[in-house]
Amino acid sequence: MKLFGSALRSSLYQLGMMAIAIGGLPMAALAHGAHIQARTATAMEIQANYDSGEPMAEATVQVFAPDDPQTPVYTGLTDADGKFVFVPTAPGDWEVSVRQAGHGDIAVVPVESEGAIASTFTNDAGLTLLQRGMVAGAVTWGCVGTALYFGQRGKNRAHS
Amino acid sequence: MHIPDGILPAPVCVAGYAIAGGITWVALKRIHKTSDSQVEVPKAALMAAAFFVGSSISLPVPPVSVHLVLNGLLGIVLGWYAWPAILIGLLLQAILLGHGGVTTLGVDAVMMGIPAVLAGQLFQLRHYLGKSLPAKISLGLFSFIAGAFGVGLSAMIFFALVIFAIPSTLDQSTEQTFLKALMVGHIPLIFLEGVFAVLLCFFLLRVKPELLER
Numbered sequence: 001m002k003l004f005g006s007a008l009r010s011s012l013y014q015l016g017m018m019a020i021a022i023g024g025l026p027m028a029a030l031a032h033g034a035h036i037q038a039r040t041a042t043a044m045e046i047q048a049n050y051d052s053g054e055p056m057a058e059a060t061v062q063v064f065a066p067d068d069p070q071t072p073v074y075t076g077l078t079d080a081d082g083k084f085v086f087v088p089t090a091p092g093d094w095e096v097s098v099r100q101a102g103h104g105d106i107a108v109v110p111v112e113s114e115g116a117i118a119s120t121f122t123n124d125a126g127l128t129l130l131q132r133g134m135v136a137g138a139v140t141w142g143c144v145g146t147a148l149y150f151g152q153r154g155k156n157r158a159h160s
Numbered sequence: 161m162h163i164p165d166g167i168l169p170a171p172v173c174v175a176g177y178a179i180a181g182g183i184t185w186v187a188l189k190r191i192h193k194t195s196d197s198q199v200e201v202p203k204a205a206l207m208a209a210a211f212f213v214g215s216s217i218s219l220p221v222p223p224v225s226v227h228l229v230l231n232g233l234l235g236i237v238l239g240w241y242a243w244p245a246i247l248i249g250l251l252l253q254a255i256l257l258g259h260g261g262v263t264t265l266g267v268d269a270v271m272m273g274i275p276a277v278l279a280g281q282l283f284q285l286r287h288y289l290g291k292s293l294p295a296k297i298s299l300g301l302f303s304f305i306a307g308a309f310g311v312g313l314s315a316m317i318f319f320a321l322v323i324f325a326i327p328s329t330l331d332q333s334t335e336q337t338f339l340k341a342l343m344v345g346h347i348p349l350i351f352l353e354g355v356f357a358v359l360l361c362f363f364l365l366r367v368k369p370e371l372l373e374r
Binding site: 050051052054058060077097099100101102103104105106126127132135136139140142143144146147148150151153154 | 198201205
């Protein structure tokens, strides 16, 4: 009897809590109507490519608002062309990270009021094939020069 | 397989630098112990150039593309010298090509340098384990194993690091699908680098066999 009493009391208590919970809910959540409103906003489009030039399709995108660099505001995947669109809601430095299987990049895009990208921002285009070839050539030439220098020194020492 | 800036958490990058610093110390000490530490420098410089350029040569393995690493080869030809050569090659790649990053230089060096040095030791094992085989077969076998081992171990370290570093905020399944594709893409690369090492060793055996003896 005592057991039944305590069970009854606890279920009554639960009922009471539920009533408070329902009473506390905002009215809108109980309504069944829905409205869609539309407004124009300035969005930012990200284009992510591998340095071979091919787009990073279906790469994970994380967008961090200026005031919180820890939790992403938007997360999603790039489309087949490596593109992703989001709306920066506040001015400041927005951080966009795109990554796929251990590869990726982080870009910081300064946003002015109204969601426009600051005019000081320039896109990092990466190296063209020609620049890449020139860098590789210069480094190779430097290494060959080092090799020749030390090779010659070794020979001179052997002679003396 | 260079890990760029911003993928790994900061403690991992710091740990990478710490380990790389320790190994640099050991490697330089080992190099200093040799009778003339400058004799190998020309060879190391040329191999560093090959390593630097190798990362720009990408091989498409649909749906991904992989690039040559050549660290096993460096280990075979250079031994302990492979470590400074890779370190310099990685620094230049990070600064000039944007391959990898400056914060992850330590991690990348550990990822490619340790397998290179180990591959070099593995290649030297042919003097003990390959004795019973004909000289040419032993050379071919051990150069293939060492060349494949270098890039294989690097790939394993890379995937371990990347899987460990996937933040919980990411969509795990898409990330894993691409990781798997990239893993499969490395299998032909491992074979290719093994074959590459065999070809280079046979070439050196013909033109300058003393280069293979350290």
